[in-house]
Structures are given as C-alpha cells and as structure tokens.
Amino acid sequence: MAALARGEIAGGRAPxxxxxxxxxxxxxxxxxxxxxxxxxxxxxxxxxxxxxxxxAYLRIFTLGNxxxxxxxAFTWGVILHTLEIGVLTTAIALAVSYPLAYHLARAPRARKxxxxxxxxxxxxxxxxxxxxxxxILLQDTGLINxxxxxxxxxxxxxxxxxxxxxxxxxxxFIPFMVLxxxxxxxxIDPEVELAARSLGAGFWRTFWxxxxxxxxxxxxxxxxxxxxxxxxxxxxxxxxGGFKVLTVPILVIRxxxxxxxxxxxxxxxxxxxxxxxxxxxxxxxxxxxxxxxxA
Amino acid sequence: MVKAGxxxxxxxxxxxxxxxxxxPVVIVVIAALNAGTYLRxxxxxxxxxxxxxxxxxxxxxxxxxxxxxxxxxVTAIATVIxxxxxxxxxxxxxxxxxxxxxxMIAPIAVPGILTGIALLIYFYAVGLGKSGGLWELxxxxxxxxxxxxxLIVSAVLVRFDRSLxxxxxxxxxxxxxxxxxxxxxxxxxxxxxxxxxxxxxxYDEFNxxxxxxxxxxxPLPIELFDYLRFSFDPTLAIAGTISIAMAVLVVLITExxxxxxxxxxx
Numbered sequence: 047m048a049a050l051a052r053g054e055i056a057g058g059r060a061p062x063x064x065x066x067x068x069x070x071x072x073x074x075x076x077x078x079x080x081x082x083x084x085x086x087x088x089x090x091x092x093x094x095x096x097x098x099x100x101x102a103y104l105r106i107f108t109l110g111n112x113x114x115x116x117x118x119a120f121t122w123g124v125i126l127h128t129l130e131i132g133v134l135t136t137a138i139a140l141a142v143s144y145p146l147a148y149h150l151a152r153a154p155r156a157r158k159x160x161x162x163x164x165x166x167x168x169x170x171x172x173x174x175x176x177x178x179x180x181x182i183l184l185q186d187t188g189l190i191n192x193x194x195x196x197x198x199x200x201x202x203x204x205x206x207x208x209x210x211x212x213x214x215x216x217x218x219f220i221p222f223m224v225l226x227x228x229x230x231x232x233x234i235d236p237e238v239e240l241a242a243r244s245l246g247a248g249f250w251r252t253f254w255x256x257x258x259x260x261x262x263x264x265x266x267x268x269x270x271x272x273x274x275x276x277x278x279x280x281x282x283x284x285x286x287g288g289f290k291v292l293t294v295p296i297l298v299i300r301x302x303x304x305x306x307x308x309x310x311x312x313x314x315x316x317x318x319x320x321x322x323x324x325x326x327x328x329x330x331x332x333x334x335x336x337x338x339x340x341a
Numbered sequence: 342m343v344k345a346g347x348x349x350x351x352x353x354x355x356x357x358x359x360x361x362x363x364x365p366v367v368i369v370v371i372a373a374l375n376a377g378t379y380l381r382x383x384x385x386x387x388x389x390x391x392x393x394x395x396x397x398x399x400x401x402x403x404x405x406x407x408x409x410x411x412x413x414x415v416t417a418i419a420t421v422i423x424x425x426x427x428x429x430x431x432x433x434x435x436x437x438x439x440x441x442x443x444x445m446i447a448p449i450a451v452p453g454i455l456t457g458i459a460l461l462i463y464f465y466a467v468g469l470g471k472s473g474g475l476w477e478l479x480x481x482x483x484x485x486x487x488x489x490x491x492l493i494v495s496a497v498l499v500r501f502d503r504s505l506x507x508x509x510x511x512x513x514x515x516x517x518x519x520x521x522x523x524x525x526x527x528x529x530x531x532x533x534x535x536x537x538x539x540x541x542x543x544y545d546e547f548n549x550x551x552x553x554x555x556x557x558x559x560p561l562p563i564e565l566f567d568y569l570r571f572s573f574d575p576t577l578a579i580a581g582t583i584s585i586a587m588a589v590l591v592v593l594i595t596e597x598x599x600x601x602x603x604x605x606x607x
Contacts (some may be wrong), residue, residue: 060559069450070429074487080443081480085463091456092462101466102465134373163592167364172545174565175581179365181569182372182380184356189380191369220362222585249347263525278452281547295454301553308462315455 072328093312103309121297125318128293129325131208132277135215139272140265142216143223147264148257150224151231170220177285180214184286206288214282219272226268230261241323266333270326277322295320366585373578397578404564405580411475411560412543413481419543420536423490424528430491431498432458442491453548457481461552477557481549486542490535497531530598537591545584 093111094102150161168176171228183189184204191201204210234257242252258265280295287293294314301309372380376388388498395401426445448456460481505527509519513591549561565580 067429070433074426074491077422077480077483077487078448081460081463082448082484083444085456085459088463088466089459090465104461120565139564140360145351145354146358159596165363165594166360167592168366169589170545170591171581172368172544172584173547173560174562174569175369175584176365177576178565178569178577179367179369179372180582181573182368183365186524187379217361217365220358236603250411255499274452276455280454280551285566295452298458299454302461303552309550311458312462315458319452319455333556 063336070130071305073155077329089312090316093316095309097307097309102306108309111309112317114310115314115317122290124297124320125294128277128295129319129321131159131212131215131283131293132273135212135219135276136273137204138212138271139216139219139223140269143220143227146220147224148225148231151228152236156259165224173218173281176218177214177282180210180217180286184210184213193321206285207289208291210285210286211283214286215276215279218221218279219275222271223268226271227261227264230264231257234260253285262333262337265332270329277318344483346543358420366389369578370580372575373582375575378574378581391575391579392535395572398576400559401561401576401580402562403565404559404561405583407558408544408561410476411482412540414475414479415486415543416536416540417508418479419483419490419539420484420532423487423535423539424494425489427498428496428524431495442495445491446488448484451487453546454551456484457549457552460549464553474555477553478558478560479556481553482546485546485549489538489542493535493538494528496533497528501527534595534598537594541587542590544587 055174060095094107094109096106096108096110098104146165150158150165153161181188186201186203186205187192187315188204190204194207195201205214239252239256242256277293278295279293280299283291283293284296298311298315298318301314304310367378371384373391374389375384376390377385421555424561430441430445454465460477464477470515501524506523509523510516512521545562547566550563552564553558555564561580565577568577574603
C-alpha cells in the first residue's frame with residue numbers, strides 16, 4: 047500500500063498503481079461475470095437436464111428437451127407465427143420510421159432538440175402504460191370504434207388479434223428505428239442528393255439510388271434491433287393479444303412459471319435464440335448478396 | 342435534396358407519425374383526468390377521483406412505494422459502479438476495450454425475458470433465494486441499468502480534455518482530490534443524466550421483475566400487468582400519468598445537461 051501511495055503521489059507508473067486502476071472496473075466485472083455470464087451458462091446446462099414433476103430438475107443428462115420441441119408441430123407453429131409477426135412488424139416499422147428519421151436528420155438546428163424529445167419521450171414511458179393507452183383506443187368499445195360507429199360505420203376488431211399486437215409493437219419500436227436511421231442520414235451530404243437531382247434523377251430515383259443505399263448501415267442496425275426486440279417481447283403480445291395470440295416468449299414463460307418445467311423452458315428459449323441468430327445470419331447474407339450481386 | 346413541394350409532404354407525414362407516437366401517451370393522461378369509467382367523446386368532465394382511487398388502493402400504493410425504493414437502491418449502485426467502470430473503459434482498458442464495452446452493453450442487447458429466466462434458475466441453483474426477494478431484483482435491475490450509465494458517461498469522457506487533470510496533478514493534487522475537484526465536476530452532467538436513466542429504467546422494468554418478484558416484493562409494472570389482464574378502470578391511468586411526468590422531466594433534464602442529439606446521434 048505504501049508503494050502504491052508513493053507511486054500515486056509521484057504520478058509514476060508503478061505496477062501496483064496499474065493494478066489499482068483495474069479496481070475501478072472490479073464491481074461491474076464481478077456483477078457481469080457472476081450474474082450475467084454464469085446464469086446464461088447455467089441456463090445452457092439446465093436445458094440438458096431431465097425435467098421432474100417433484101424437483102426443479104433431475105441431474106441426468108438428456109437431449110430429450112430439444113428433440114421433444116423439434117418434433118412438436120404445435121411448437122413449430124408458434125415459432126413460425128412469432129417470426130412472421132417479427133418480420134411484418136420490422137418491415138412496417140422501417141417504412142414508417144424512415145420519413146420520420148429523414149425529417150429529423152434534416153430539421154433546422156433550432157428545432158432538432160424539440161423533435162428529438164418528441165421521439166424519445168415515449169421511450170421513457172413504461173411499455174405497460176403505452177399498451178394501456180392503446181387498449182383505451184383499440185378495444186371493441188374503445189375510442190376508435192366509437193368514432194367509427196359515430197360515422198355510421200361498423201366497429202372493427204382492432205385488439206385481441208395479430209393486428210392489435212402489431213400496432214402496439216410498431217409503436218413501441220419506432221423510436222429505436224428512427225434513432226438508428228437518423229444518424230447515418232445526417233451524415234449524408236445533401237450535396238450528393240442535389241447532384242443526383244440536377245443530373246435529372248427524380249425524387250424516387252434519387253431516394254432508391256442515393257439516399258437509401260447511403261443510409262444502409264442505419265437500416266441494417268435498426269431492422270436487426272427491432273426484429274430481435276419484437277420476437278422477444280412479452281407484455282404487448284399478452285395484453286393486446288388477449289390470450290388469443292401465442293408467441294414464443296409467452297409459451298416459454300408459461301412452461302417455466304405455470305408448468306414449472308425449467309429444463310423444457312430453457313431448451314425452448316435457447317433453441318429460439320439459435321433460430322433468431324440463424325435468421326439474422328441469413329438476412330445479413332442476403333443483404334451482402336444484394337450489395338454485391340456478382341459475388 | 343428535397344424540393345419545396347416534397348418537403349411539405351415529408352412534413353405532413355412527420356406530423357401524422359408524431360401524432361401516432363404520442364397518441365397513446367396523451368390518451369392515458371386524458372383518461373386519468375376523465376370523470377367517467379370509460380373514455381367517451383365528449384368526455385364526461387374533469388375529475389380527480391381516479392387519483393383518490395389510486396391513493397386508496399393498498400396494493401397499488403405498496404407496489405408504487407416498492408418500485409421507488411427499488412429504483413433508488415439500483416440507481417445508487419449502478420451510477421457509482423457504472424461511472425468508475427466508464428472511467429476504466431475509456432482510459433485504462435487498453436486492448437480489452439472492445440470486448441469489455443460489448444460485455445457492458447450486452448444486458449440490454451439480449452432479450453430481457455431470457456435474462457430473467459437465466460437469473461431465476463441461477464438464483465435457485467446457487468441457493469440465493471427460492472422465491473424472489475429485494476436483492477434478487479436489485480441485482481437483475483442493476484444489470485440492465487449499467488449499460489445506460491456506461492453509454493452516457495463514457496460518451497462524455499471520450500471528449501474530455503485531460504490537460505485539466507494534468508494541471509491539477511502538477512499543482513500537487515493527489516488522484517482522489519483531482520477526481521473530486523476536477524474530473525467529477527466536469528462529468529457531473531453525464532453522471533446525473535446516467536443516474537436518471539437508471540432510475541427510470543428500473544422503475545419501468547418489466548421482464549426481469551416478472552420472473553424475480555415474490556410475495557411482498559411486487560414492483561408496480563407487475564401489479565399493473567396483473568390488473569390490466571383482468572380489469573380496466575382508470576386507476577391505471579394515474580400510475581401512467583406519474584410515469585409520463587417523470588419521462589418529461591427526464592427529457593428536459595437530459596437535453597439541458599448532455600444534449601439529446603449528442604447522446605443519441607453521436
């Protein structure tokens with residue numbers, strides 16, 4: 047300690063002082079290792095244990111949890127439906143967020159802070175509160191259906207189905223998508239777009255050939271983020287889907303908290319995580335092909 | 342480059358989207374102030390009766406208090422260790438910088454529900470608790486608050502002019518004094534802003550709480566979730582209005598201290 051103190055006062059670079067510096071990260075490192083890395087490794091191990099009706103699990107190695115899921119048609123249906131909702135939600139969120147991101151990135155400096163606040167503030171209101179807001183709007187006797195009936199139209203089933211779930215999901219993930227895309231758009235020199243226009247390209251041609259390709263890094267980041275968040279969300283599909291829309295997280299939670307089948311639930315969660323990574327890999331590969339068609 | 346006519350269309354589209362973005366939030370506040378049980382147009386008048394209903398609901402008030410308490414503990418821990426970790430990350434991490442940055446951000450990059458499951462089973466396996474308690478929740482929440490503190494504080498540290506610290510050291514100040522009198526005042530804005538983000542993140546956290554909460558330790562979002570599944574009166578809107586007021590405050594403070602654009606668009 048004395049050497050350490052001397053080293054510090056003299057401003058030298060004694061080895062002891064270098065070691066002391068690493069104390070700065072020690073609490074976070076311990077937390078991440080002990081309560082993040084290890085629990086995930088443990089999850090992997092549990093998924094290979096035998097389920098038991100009387101204990102949390104039996105310490106008997108088995109691949110049965112995985113083979114059972116892989117051979118179950120109902121489970122595959124839920125997996126495919128979850129991926130379908132994920133792809134649709136991501137596509138809609140991208141289409142809707144792009145104009146917003148463009149508008150934000152090219153807004154005059156003075157107004158940018160305010161617009162930024164409009165995009166971010168919904169992000170800070172708990173997802174439950176926003177879902178409640180949607181329930182007031184979308185339910186059978188909700189405001190939108192009241193308005194429709196007031197106009198002499200038929201009420202529409204807007205909630206407790208895929209549509210309601212996707213409205214809620216798109217809403218929640220727009221800010222993420224906007225933030226991911228706005229950065230790269232802001233980095234595009236408006237002169238480049240101007241050059242395309244002055245050479246005779248129309249609005250859409252300029253967009254598809256210049257602006258969109260240059261904003262690709264943001265589009266890739268945003269779509270991946272939103273896709274992953276969508277297929278792993280639990281609150282919105284359970285509330286806006288009623289008990290009628292089944293997704294993987296709902297099924298996994300049910301397996302773990304209601305059926306108390308921890309190994310089965312762990313295996314399902316890990317399998318779905320692996321499928322997600324495979325989907326993202328295929329997506330990135332397809333993007334790479336599109337960018338370099340010759341290869 | 343966008344022409345004037347096209348800019349008008351873009352502006353119009355943006356307005357429609359901002360309305361979509363804010364609609365459910367505004368609706369919750371209106372529902373909180375509405376006199377009737379169901380929201381109708383025209384509204385049945387303004388009343389504070391749902392604020393009273395919220396204050397009289399024992400489970401809601403208990404969950405609200407518990408959530409605030411939990412968020413306060415989590416904020417204190419996450420801010421301190423997240424700030425020191427950011428200092429290390431920016432200045433001393435050397436060749437581990439990329440790996441450690443990724444690891445520190447990872448808890449918000451992986452699905453929260455998966456982390457919740459992993460923690461639930463792990464706590465059981467190491468015998469730390471069979472039914473969730475306060476400390477399990479503190480650990481889980483701290484895990485997902487650290488990334489925000491690290492992102493915000495290290496963003497400011499990267500732009501930090503270290504000659505000021507060197508000047509203090511040359512004038513004889515020790516490392517601790519230098520930190521307290523020079524470094525900390527300069528990064529104060531980011532630290533406060535990180536703390537606020539940590540508080541809101543913990544207060545609104547759902548996924549991890551869903552799996553780790555126990556009897557007597559039910560954070561507000563879990564209470565609201567159970568409530569929403571089966572009933573539908575505007576008591577919920579009050580909780581929502583409190584949450585919305587907090588969000589507005591956070592945005593205003595962050596904009597003043599760090600600047601939203603610098604934080605989110607780099």
